Amino acid sequence: MRITNNMMINKVMRNLNNNMLRLDKLQTQGLTTKRINRPSDDPAAVARSLRVKSDISQLTQYGKNVNDAISWLETTELAAKQTNDALVRVRELMVQAANGPLTVEETTKIQEEIKELKAQIISFGNSSYGNSYIFSGKKIDQPLFDKEGNYLVNLTDYVNPAYVDDKKNIQVANFENIGVNTLGFQLFEAYEKPVVYSEEFPLNSGDTITLQMEDGTPPVTVTLVIGSPEGVTINQDGTEATVTVGPPGNVEEQMEAMINGLKEMAEVYGSPLKGYSFEKYEANEWDGTQVIDGVLRIKATPTDATAVDTRQVAAVWETGDITFTPDTTFTFMGVTLKIEAGASSEITNVTKDGATVVVDGTFDSQMLVDAFEAIAQEKGSKIAGFTFEADGAGLRVIAPENSGVLYNKEIFGGTLGIDNDAVDQLRVAGDAEKKTVVAGQKAGLIQLFDKLEDELLRGNNEEINELLGQIDAFHQKILEVNSEIGAKVNRMDMVSNRVADETINFKKLLSQLEDADMAQVYTDIIREEAIYRSALSIGARIMQPTLLDFLR
Template sequence: MRITNNMMIANMTRNLGNNLTRLNNYQNQLDTGKKIQVPSDDPVVAARALKLRTDVSKVEQYQKNLGDAGSWLDATDVTLGKIGDVLQKARELSEQAANGTNTPEETQKIGLELKQLRAQLIHLSNSTYAGRYIFSGYKTDQKLINDNESDPNFGKFMINVDSTREKIFYEIGVGDSININIAGGDLFNSGGNASNPGSGVATSDIDDINYPLDITAANNSITVTINNFGTPQTVTAAIPVSNPPAVEYNTPVQLAQAIKTAINAAIVPDPDPTLPANQGIEVTIGNNMIEIKTQIKSDTAAVTFDQTGSLLSSIGTKAPVTTTGDIGDTPDMIKMFDNIIADMDEGNFKQISDFLDVFDQQISNVLRCRADVGARQNRVDLSTDRMSIDLVNFTDLMSKNEDVDVAETIMNLKNEENVYQASLAGGARIIQQTLVDFLR
């Protein structure tokens, strides 16, 4: 095959371009520190790079989640510690007040201090982290308990919080999440839910009832006026007597169930079909208080007792307290304070002494919640350490996949520079003769 000058020049130009391209690639690698500039340079490296970058981004986000979760749990732990201190101080004061040597004035002064501790407890229930209420379940923008000291409903739940369902979870790893909050009802309502039914409520103290309670036909009626959506209905119900038929009331819960059944059976449905159905009443017992409330939520909902000749007046309960409107239940922890403060105001030393066990139960419940938070804090700390190690490992893998070996790249760059210089010198020698040489 005949080799022409044009073929030699074309080959020289092509090879010179190839040498310059390789020189440029090594120059770019040295400038950027990366093995590839576009996916087409090495699709395998590019695919691994995308996967490893995603892994690193996930780990970094998990670290942020862990930081936020840890801070939330720290804030919760500090608040639980303060609540425990308040309860312990209140117990010490109650123990002091239970001493029969105190004068009524001294007991009342102790009660004043307990009122301040109660207010402090309520304000602690609305503690926040980063502007979010930590005990309000999902409703982190709403207060758990009414902390307006001038409001008649001071100390009552303002929202409903389901202690089982309203758990806030943070994802702290692949398939790994952690609950970071304590529901308000779990802490303040003895492991129950926070409840704001918005119904009218009437309560009466049943401390003086002796069980088994013997109900006779002469005092077995109870009259309640229920005001649902502005329509009052007075109901007189008969509680089954003790003998006959054979009915025994051995506990407050049995009495409450009998009252509930009797009143609901006596309620007449509203004949107007346009009005909401009358949902009846609920009767509950808590801290020796009987509580009757409507199940309908209405600004005009109310319940009142007619004590004249009724069962409750006959068995010696104290005058009921009636409330109206959209209100919430009182947490057990706050009820405990209300009852013991009332006993201090009356100088009832025996009842004050009985409440020491209730204090121990509430303190134990706080310690249970705090132990749970502590265990979660330990888990967050362990996960934080693990994520730090994962970040180092993934970053190292990403670097090995993407980053160039600087020493090797410099060596390759110098080699390509020498090749390029040699190719330029070789090209200059391809045609040394000029047209003048052929004209001689």
């Protein structure tokens, strides 16, 4: 093969260029200290490094979350400690007041100090971290109390974590959230009382309403008498009352009289109704339509404690329009209806697990209602207690009250033609068990201070001595909160250490993927420089003068 001078020159230039590319890559690594400076340097390592960088960024955010949470918890812990210190001082003053007669001047001084301590506790309740009020749940832009110690926000704590409430959670890892805030009522309410829903009472003369506010407390009875003179008669301990109202006929007036009778009983010292407010509980249909049936329903809500409400409303689903198709099925909650065509419409083969609906050609959703109602009557039926209603060309299902938490899950099924755009619509969701306080309610601890001030003015040493037990209950509650906060801080410290360790490990891995071995890089640069110089020298010898050089 004939080798031309031009071929030799091109080969020398190509080799010199390759050498310069290697030298450029090494110089870039030396300048950046990185082994990978572009994706083409190591595509597999680049993909891994991107994932590692994402993990490091995530861990960095988790670290910030943890540090913020620790600061939040420490602020909460300080406010709780200061509140407890104020309670300890109040207890000292109460013991001093209960142990002997005081002069007017001494009583005034104690009262003034208690008043100042109350104002200070209200201030502790409005403690903030940055611009966020720490005891106001998720309503961090609103203070917890007004200057009188009344709540300015509604606070709710659901037992079931599936429900959204005022607890604030922070994410500290994938699929790991930790609650960091303390709701105001956890600190300023020592007692929990249930919300009481009465039974339904027709209003006839001689009818008696019986309420039991809590297990272990005596029942309270209120008897309606239609006659004159109108008024309320209450026994000494506030457990029995007779409400006399005018001539029959004015149902609203009778209802109002019964409610007012309960309110008056709540004012009697020692009454089990003490600390409750009463109102008519309006029964509603599933769609919110008020039930007007002349029946009295009573709702009793605690005003001096955390309200615990376990009542649940019915959950309601609708199918949308149903199109009749023979030889199909329709399922609900594991119960199956077989839809068949026949000479006459009827429901057959009814068991606890299903039935057969025979249609003569004219389909009506009422047939599904009748079939499900028949199944619900069977012993062991899964749908016992459910209510079924025809809704135009569709079906409405109403769950029984207190049937548990019902989610918007796929509840209808089968091959019968259902409007897919409307099916599985959960129209009303049942409430889960929750603890609440409402705006306008005065904090239990502040109510205790108000009562203490009143008893001091009366010089009622025995009652002051009785109030010591309530102070101790609040003291115990605050200790429980402090213990819970301390446990959370300890957990956050462990999470912080874990995040720091994981960050170090990922940064080490990233360094192994991206960072250059600088000693090796410098060695390679020296070697490539020597090779380049040698290549230049060799190229100069190969490219000898040609005839053209002499013709110039």
